[in-house]
Amino acid sequence: MTHIIRYLESGNEVGARPGIGVACDDGTVRQLPVSSLAELLAGSLEEIRAVLDSATSAAALPESRVRRLAPVDGLTEVWASGVTYRRSRQARIAESGDGDVYARVYDAVRPELFFKSVAWRAVSDGDPIGVRADSAANTPEPELALVFNAAGQIVGVTVCNDVSSRSIEGENPLYLPQAKIYTASCALGPGIRPVWEVADLGDLAISCTISRGDAVVWSASTSTALLHRRFDDLAEHLFRAMDFPHGVILSTGTGIVPELDLSLTAGDIVRIEIEHVGVLTNPVIQVPV
Incomplete structure (x- = not known):
């Protein structure tokens, strides 16, 4: 089950900026090239799908190393x-x-x-x-x-x-x-x-x-x-x-x-x-x- 998530990487929580990524079925998280979910939601549906598709080429991070945050940020x-x-x-x-x-x-x-x-x-x-x-x-x-x-x-x-x-x-x-x-x-x-x-x-x-x-x-x-x-x-x-x-x-x-x-x-x-x-x-x- 694929999820768009906000997360903090384990060991890097204090003062760190949350990452925005895709949590994949294989237990990995791939970071998206956006600074916030609010930035992602400012785009069209086609633009958002394209951003998510680009995650396939991003480096994979084991989900065991991240802590999920509430999936809302900014002025949303x-x-x-x-x-x-x-x-x-x-x-x-x-x-x-x-x-x-x-x-x-x-x-x-x-x-x-x-x-x-x-x-x-x-x-x-x-x-x-x-x-x-x-x-x-x-x-x-x-x-x-x-x-x-x-x-x-x-x-x-x-x-x-x-x-x-x-x-x-x-x-x-x-x-x-x-x-x-x-x-x-x-x-x-x-x-x-x-x-x-x-x-x-x-x-x-x-x-x-x-x-x-x-x-x-x-x-x-x-x-x-x-x-x-x-x-x-x-x-x-x-x-x-x-x-x-x-x-x-x-x-x-x-x-x-x-x-x-x-x-x-x-x-x-x-x-x-x-x-x-x-x-x-x-x-x-x-x-x-």
Whole structure:
């Protein structure tokens, strides 16, 4: 499985500039001739494919010698979609004192889109994700994330955990930014799978497990085939009256949500797998207030 990755070479982490490369099926990483992912995403789809093709002649570095970073940098933003699956609609209504707003947006022409993270706040595979100390109910939200270039073309896909505070959002929908945007609430990885290597984005299995100690305390699965919104429709609304000169990542919403009596706690391990895209695994910590 090929991934476009940001990485640091082992033994060269302090003060080093991250490399941008292609992680190949043979366990090697080949560096790309760009200074950042943001620079890569400024190009057209054809230009990006040409840059990746050029990696075949680059020197190979064993992946055992690199540490992957979150696949977003520079001025590239992370956005997210809400209430795009029936299960998400049900969960939002159950947790909210004003469930009608979620029922209406599910069927509305305009989707719910919201800002999730700047690049430097996103965490990578293996890094801790956070839950708020002032929230009674915290949940992972396993999602397929689309990676767009500046022209609005889908370049690739990655795995996103849109970690959320259900109790804060449920108290009042206007608290959505506080429920969604805080330290370590956005995890991305393990890299960007080029879109031309994925046969059908509309039929990918997604699974998630929460482990606590030696036990799996929750697991569920879904498929992007159950997504209520089309990817091109989400993209069209995101790019309305908005420019993304360094590309943008759009997480497409979750179709699996734990019941309200299960909340993430410090020490849990969240594992998300998306078919043909990759696995994102993160330990949970509590973010102090």
